[in-house]
Amino acid sequence: MTIPIDYPTLRVIWWVLLGLLLIAFAVMDGFDLGIGILLHRVARTNDERRIVLNTIGPVWEGNQIWIILGAGAIFAAWPDIYAVAFSGFYFAMLLVLLALILRPVGFKYRSKIQNENWRTVWDICLFISGFVPALVFGVAVGNVLQGVPFNFDDTLRTFYTGTFFELLNPFALLCGLLSVCMLAMHGAAFLSIKTDGVIQERAINYVRIFGLFTIILFAVGGFWLVSRIPGYVISSNILFDAPSNPLHKQVVMQTGAWMANYIHYPIAMAAPICGFGGAMLAMLFITFRLYILAWIMSAISVTGIIATVGVSMFPFIFPSSTQPNMSLLVWDASSSHLTLFIMLIATAIFLPLIILYTSWVYYVLRGKVTSDYINQNQKNVY
Numbered sequence: 001m002t003i004p005i006d007y008p009t010l011r012v013i014w015w016v017l018l019g020l021l022l023i024a025f026a027v028m029d030g031f032d033l034g035i036g037i038l039l040h041r042v043a044r045t046n047d048e049r050r051i052v053l054n055t056i057g058p059v060w061e062g063n064q065i066w067i068i069l070g071a072g073a074i075f076a077a078w079p080d081i082y083a084v085a086f087s088g089f090y091f092a093m094l095l096v097l098l099a100l101i102l103r104p105v106g107f108k109y110r111s112k113i114q115n116e117n118w119r120t121v122w123d124i125c126l127f128i129s130g131f132v133p134a135l136v137f138g139v140a141v142g143n144v145l146q147g148v149p150f151n152f153d154d155t156l157r158t159f160y161t162g163t164f165f166e167l168l169n170p171f172a173l174l175c176g177l178l179s180v181c182m183l184a185m186h187g188a189a190f191l192s193i194k195t196d197g198v199i200q201e202r203a204i205n206y207v208r209i210f211g212l213f214t215i216i217l218f219a220v221g222g223f224w225l226v227s228r229i230p231g232y233v234i235s236s237n238i239l240f241d242a243p244s245n246p247l248h249k250q251v252v253m254q255t256g257a258w259m260a261n262y263i264h265y266p267i268a269m270a271a272p273i274c275g276f277g278g279a280m281l282a283m284l285f286i287t288f289r290l291y292i293l294a295w296i297m298s299a300i301s302v303t304g305i306i307a308t309v310g311v312s313m314f315p316f317i318f319p320s321s322t323q324p325n326m327s328l329l330v331w332d333a334s335s336s337h338l339t340l341f342i343m344l345i346a347t348a349i350f351l352p353l354i355i356l357y358t359s360w361v362y363y364v365l366r367g368k369v370t371s372d373y374i375n376q377n378q379k380n381v382y
Contacts, residue, residue, distance in 0.1 A: 003337055003338065003341045005341060005344075006241070007240075007241045007337045007340075008240040008241055008331070010334075010337065010340040010341060010344065011240075011330050011331060011334045011340065012330060013340075013344065014077045014078075014334065014340055014343075015310075015314070015315075015317070015330045017073065017077075017344075017347065018070070018073050018074065018077065018078070019306070019307065019310045021066060021069050021070040021073055022070050022306060023302070023303050023306050023307065024066045024069075024070075025066035025067045025069075025070050026182075026183070026302050026303075026306055027186070027299045027302050027303065028063045028066050028358070029060075029063040029064055029066055029067060030134075030182075030183045030186050030187070030302060031056070031183070031186045031187045031189070031190040031295075032056050032059075032060045032063055032130070032187070033129075033130040033131075033133055033134045033183050033187065034130065034134070034183040034184045034186045034187020034188065034190070035052060035053075035055065035056055035130065035187040035190065035191060036103070036126050036127055036129050036130020036131065036187075037127065037130040037131050037134065037180060037183065037184045037187065038052075038184055038187055038191070038203075038206055039052060039053075039123060039126055039127055039130070040123065040127060041202065041206065042188070042191060042199055042202040042203050042206065043199060046116075046119060047371055047374065048198075048199055049123060050111070050374050050381070050382065051195060051199060051369050051370065051374060052191065052195070052199065053107065053110070053382045054369045054374065054381045054382055055190070055191060055194035055195060055369045056190075057107065057381060057382045058361070058365050059361060059362065059365065060103070060107075061104070062358065062361060064100075065354065069354075073343075076335060076339070076343055077334060077335055077339075077340060077343060078317065078328075078333050078334055078335070079333075079335060080156075080158070080244065080246065080318075080328055080333040081317055081318050081328055081333050083158045084148065084150050084158050084160065084318055084328065085140075085318065087158060087160050088148050088149075088150055088160035088162065089140055089143075089167070091164045092136050092139070092140060092167060093136075095132060095136055096132065096133045096136050096137070099128055099129050099131075099132035099133050099136075100129060100133060102125040102126070102129040103125075103126065103129035103130075105122075105125065106122045106123075106125040106126040106129060107126070107382050108382075109122055110122040110123070110126070110382065111382060130183075130187075131180060134176075134179050134180045134183045134184075135176040135177075135179065135180055136176070137176075137179055138172075138175045138176035138177070138178055138179025139167060139168065139172045139173060139175060139176040139179075140167075140172075141179070141309055142169075142171050142172030142174065142175030142176065142221075143167050143169070143172045144309075144313075144318060144319070145171075145175070145225060145229065145258070145309065145312075145313070146169070146171060146172070146229055146321060147230075147232065147253075147319040147320055147321030147322075147324070147327070148160070148162065148318060148319070148320060148321060149161045149162040149166070149320070149321050149322040150162075150320050150322070150323075150326070151320060151322060151323040151326050152246060152247065152323075152326050156245075156246075156247075161322055171221070171224060171225075171229060174217060174220065174221050174224070175221060177217055178214065178217040178218060178221055178305070181210045181213040181214045181217060182210075182279075182301065182302055183302075184206065184210040185206070185207055185210035185211045185213075185279065185282065185298055185301070186295075186298045186299065186301075186302055188203045188204075188206035188207040188210060189203075189207050189286065189291070189294045189295040189297075189298040190295055191203035192204055192207060192286060192291045192294060192295070193291045193292060193295055193368075194367075194368055194369055195368060195369060195370075196368055196370065204286050204287075207282060207283060207286040207294060207298070208283050208286065208287070211279045211282050211283040211286075211298075211301075212283070214279045214301065214305075215276060215279050215280065218272075218275055218276065218279075218305060219276075222272065222308075225258060225312075226256050226258065226259055227255070228255070229255070229258075230253040230254060230255050230257065231253070231254060231255070231256065231257025231258035231259075231260075231312075231313075232251050232252075232253055232254075232257055232313075232316050232319045232324060232327055233251065233252050233253075233254050233260070234249060234250070234251055234315075234329070235250045235251065235252045236249050236250035238315075238329070238331050238332075239331070240331050242331075242332075243336070244333055244334055244335075245332055246326050246327070246328055246329070246332045246333060247325070248332070249325060249329070249332065250325055251319075251324040251325050251327050252324065253324055258312040258313065259312075261311055261312060261314055262311075262312075268311045270304075271304050271307035271308040271310075271311045272304060272308045273304065274300050274301065274303060274304025274307070275301055275304030275305040275307075275308055276301075276304070277297075277300070277301075277304070278297045278298065278299070278300035278301025278302070278303070278304055279297070279298070279301040281293075281294075281297040281300075282294045282295075282297035282298040282301060285297055314330065315329045315330040315331060316328070316329055317329065317330060317333060318333070
């Protein structure tokens with residue numbers, strides 16, 4: 001079979017697609033998590049919390065398709081990365097899974113019993129289901145930027161040599177807090193669109209607060225990464241068109257190495273500029289009551305922050321801190337040429353359908369959620 005796209009190009013295409021799927025998850029499911037984080041702050045009474053929960057009630061399940069697509073893409077397009085990530089971060093991913101399980105249960109059971117203590121328990125569960133995934137995903141990214149302790153043997157079996165508590169290092173925790181603040185800002189911006197009155201006013205304030213924290217933590221994290229944390233540099237030739245084998249290269253660690261792509265390709269600066277600029281403009285637009293623009297700018301900030309990680313690390317995807325030569329690159333960790341091409345065809349068919357359907361759902365469900373709406377649909381809402 002003649003494949004019309006060469007192997008190196010397909011690898012880069014799938015690197016871009018993986019980044020887009022992770023960004024789509026952070027943007028679309030991120031405001032769900034952010035609303036969970038803010039639940040106790042923007043809503044003080046049972047009626048207010050029902051309003052907040054029903055702003056995402058019809059869409060939160062559909063938004064989770066992006067994490068499924070992202071995990072599936074890693075499994076199929078980057079099997080070595082999937083193996084290392086889900087073995088090295090096993091307990092962290094299990095923690096995320098347990099937290100996410102609380103979300104549907106919390107939505108379904110919160111209003112089953114008219115008891116304040118019962119509702120409080122499920123409200124706490126909904127907070128956990130937003131806070132824990134946001135924190136753990138950020139901590140995971142922080143560890144990937146520093147390098148993860150793993151290696152391969154001669155048969156390419158993966159061995160993770162770290163522990164769960166080693167993941168909770170200072171830089172990774174800072175990245176986790178950045179993730180929490182970023183998604184809380186994004187969730188507050190969404191609430192400013194979907195609510196009115198006192199809930200909307202609180203959401204506006206939290207866009208400003210968490211927007212400011214996002215900017216500060218992003219700046220501190222960037223300075224820390226450049227000045228204190230070694231990056232990774234390829235010091236040997238790479239066979240771009242060869243079958244995947246992470247053992248055939250030389251890699252060295254250098255402080256500030258993650259800045260190389262910005263020096264060689266100045267257009268890459270667009271990623272951190274969007275990260276900072278989006279948060280600043282979200283704060284500005286929310287002040288002028290331009291709610292939809294504020295949410296769009298918040299989404300751009302989320303996109304820029306995540307893209308900054310990918311752009312900084314390219315062509316590394318999963319560096320090894322203990323065996324740098326075994327780090328996983330775009331060029332040596334992918335599936336076969338044919339596999340990537342078949343997956344690309346499937347993606348070209350189904351991804352537009354998912355986007356169109358999602359857009360239609362949000363169009364149909366546009367408008368604000370109010371107390372009158374909740375009272376008129378007691379049996380049909382959370």
